[in-house]
Amino acid sequence: EVQLVESGGGLVQPGGSLRLSCAASGFTFSSYRMSWVRQAPGKGLEWVANIKQDGSEKTYVDSVKGRFTISRDNAKNSLYLQMNSLRDEDTAVYYCARDALPHDCWGQGTLVTVSS
Amino acid sequence: DIQMTQSPSSLSASVGDRVTITCRASQGISNSLAWYQQKPGKAPKLLHYAASRLESGVPSRFSGSGSGTGYTLTISSLQPEDFATYYCQQYNSIPYTFGQGTKLEIK
Numbered sequence: 053e054v055q056l057v058e059s060g061g062g063l064v065q066p067g068g069s070l071r072l073s074c075a076a077s078g079f080t081f082s083s084y085r086m087s088w089v090r091q092a093p094g095k096g097l098e099w100v101a102n103i104k105q106d107g108s109e110k111t112y113v114d115s116v117k118g119r120f121t122i123s124r125d126n127a128k129n130s131l132y133l134q135m136n137s138l139r140d141e142d143t144a145v146y147y148c149a150r151d152a153l154p155h156d157c158w159g160q161g162t163l164v165t166v167s168s
Numbered sequence: 169d170i171q172m173t174q175s176p177s178s179l180s181a182s183v184g185d186r187v188t189i190t191c192r193a194s195q196g197i198s199n200s201l202a203w204y205q206q207k208p209g210k211a212p213k214l215l216h217y218a219a220s221r222l223e224s225g226v227p228s229r230f231s232g233s234g235s236g237t238g239y240t241l242t243i244s245s246l247q248p249e250d251f252a253t254y255y256c257q258q259y260n261s262i263p264y265t266f267g268q269g270t271k272l273e274i275k
Contacts, residue, residue: 087264097204097212097255099264113263114169147211154202154259156223158211 054078054157056148061162068138068166074131074148074159082106082126085151088133090144091161098144101133102151115141138166170194170258174267180275185246189270191256193237200260203232203241206269207252215254216241246272 060072072088087102101112101122110122121134131148143166149155171194181187191201199219204212214223216232219239229244243250251274256267 096269097206097257097266099257099266102262102264111262153200154214154217154257154264155204155212156214156217158213160211 054150056150056157056159058146058148058159058162061146061164063165063167064138065168066139066166069134069136070138070164072133072135072146072148072162072164076129076131076148076150079150079157081124081129085153086122086124086131087149087151087155088122088131089147089149089155089158090142091147092141092144095144100146103131135164138164140166142166169263170197170261170265172256172258172265172267174256174270176270177268178271178273180273181246182275183246183248187243187246187272189241189254189256189272191234191239191241191267193239193258196236197258197260199235200258201232201234201239202257202259203230204255204257205250205252206255212255248274 055077057075064070088100090098090100103110103122119137123132145161145163147161148159150157173192175190201219203216206212215226215230220232231242254270
């Protein structure tokens with residue numbers, strides 16, 4: 053069974069940092085691009101970033117460029133999102149998703165709250 | 169960036185009704201269009217990809233169509249479990265963008 057499990061969310065002050073993780077199982081992780089997608093409370097979905105299978109290409113939505121970094125460790129079947137300089141508007145549930153174009157599998161999400 | 173405009177934003181319907189949700193892209197997306205269903209507190213679930221291809225395990229009462237810049241999701245006969253929020257997404261070009269969602273409620 054394909055499974056994605058996010059962790060690392062929590063409460064952080066504006067300007068702070070947080071690192072999200074996503075543990076993948078049930079499929080050949082190194083064969084797929086992966087994405088992070090977020091959803092602010094009561095709002096719609098926003099694609100945040102994705103990463104190529106070998107980590108050589110990374111793309112971001114403009115609002116997080118220079119602040120967020122997506123990475124992966126294929127040996128550990130894990131995806132990461134390093135979030136720096138966090139802002140109130142980054143408050144959201146963050147989902148990792150497998151990129152079979154489109155996102156065919158999603159994790160359950162992890163909540164990030166940016167607040168003082 | 170490609171803007172995705174979804175309509176209506178909300179819809180009230182009854183079990184057994186046929187409903188259609190529309191998604192319009194600000195430029196052509198070559199049928200790189202997906203539909204997702206999301207229930208409260210849950211992750212989105214893929215329904216359709218490539219505009220009209222049904223994801224494995226999704227009931228055939230869901231159908232997708234369209235081309236160019238205009239796409240539709242139709243549910244032929246609403247079931248109680250279909251009341252949820254639906255999103256379209258273009259994956260033709262980065263950044264992948266979603267419609268604002270359509271909340272389907274019980275009348």
